[in-house]
Amino acid sequence: GAGVSQSPSNKVTEKGKDVELRCDPISGHTALYWYRQRLGQGLEFLIYFQGNSAPDKSGLPSDRFSAERTGESVSTLTIQRTQQEDSAVYLCATSISGADTQYFGPGTRLTVL
Amino acid sequence: AQSVTQLGSHVSVSEGALVLLRCNYSSSVPPYLFWYVQYPNQGLQLLLKYTSAATLVKGINGFEAEFKKSETSFHLTKPSAHMSDAAEYFCAVSSGSARQLTFGSGTQLTVLP
Numbered sequence: 001g002a003g004v005s006q007s008p009s010n011k012v013t014e015k016g017k018d019v020e021l022r023c024d025p026i027s028g029h030t031a032l033y034w035y036r037q038r039l040g041q042g043l044e045f046l047i048y049f050q051g052n053s054a055p056d057k058s059g060l061p062s063d064r065f066s067a068e069r070t071g072e073s074v075s076t077l078t079i080q081r082t083q084q085e086d087s088a089v090y091l092c093a094t095s096i097s098g099a100d101t102q103y104f105g106p107g108t109r110l111t112v113l
Numbered sequence: 114a115q116s117v118t119q120l121g122s123h124v125s126v127s128e129g130a131l132v133l134l135r136c137n138y139s140s141s142v143p144p145y146l147f148w149y150v151q152y153p154n155q156g157l158q159l160l161l162k163y164t165s166a167a168t169l170v171k172g173i174n175g176f177e178a179e180f181k182k183s184e185t186s187f188h189l190t191k192p193s194a195h196m197s198d199a200a201e202y203f204c205a206v207s208s209g210s211a212r213q214l215t216f217g218s219g220t221q222l223t224v225l226p
């Protein structure tokens with residue numbers, strides 16, 4: 001497709017389970033970002049990938065959160081041992097390079113029961 | 114460090130009235146500034162961006178914003194509101210080596226008939 005896609009669109013899980021969220025970037029976009037949007041709040045930066053450089057993980061809230069991306073392809077965000085405070089919409093954005101406009105996917109709504 | 118403050122979490126205007134959504138930023142270096150709109154159950158869509166060219170930036174759907182360095186502001190305006198403008202609006206900043214966007218907490222715009 002032409003835009004950033006994310007899957008699943010909704011995920012309900014039980015506390016303590018692991019979840020994996022997927023982001024498919026726009027073709028040719030070297031930069032990829034993950035953000036978290038809690039209910040009624042703005043977006044919080046989580047992690048940034050630029051090409052084959054080491055990712056900027058400065059926004060990850062705990063070591064339960066991790067993300068991977070190989071080259072300029074798909075990225076996965078993994079949350080281990082989910083907690084109720086992890087409930088949020090997780091948004092992926094990509095850009096042609098790190099300095100360009102970011103285009104957002106529709107997000108994955110995560111609910112931890 | 115960079116930050117964004119959006120004054121007014123909720124703004125209501127009548128259809129046809131002026132829309133003014135306020136955004137103030139903090140950045141130690143010249144910033145890039147953005148306004149994004151989020152319609153219900155959709156991802157974020159870029160309205161406009163400032164990247165140190167013209168201080169008055171025109172975006173989509175009749176919106177515009179003016180960068181005022183002396184006031185550290187980047188307020189969003191539209192001369193005449195339409196019902197279809199009802200959405201949540203986010204102001205964001207990126208600056209220096211920080212490629213990630215720092216978002217404000219958002220302003221929910223309601224347009225009254």
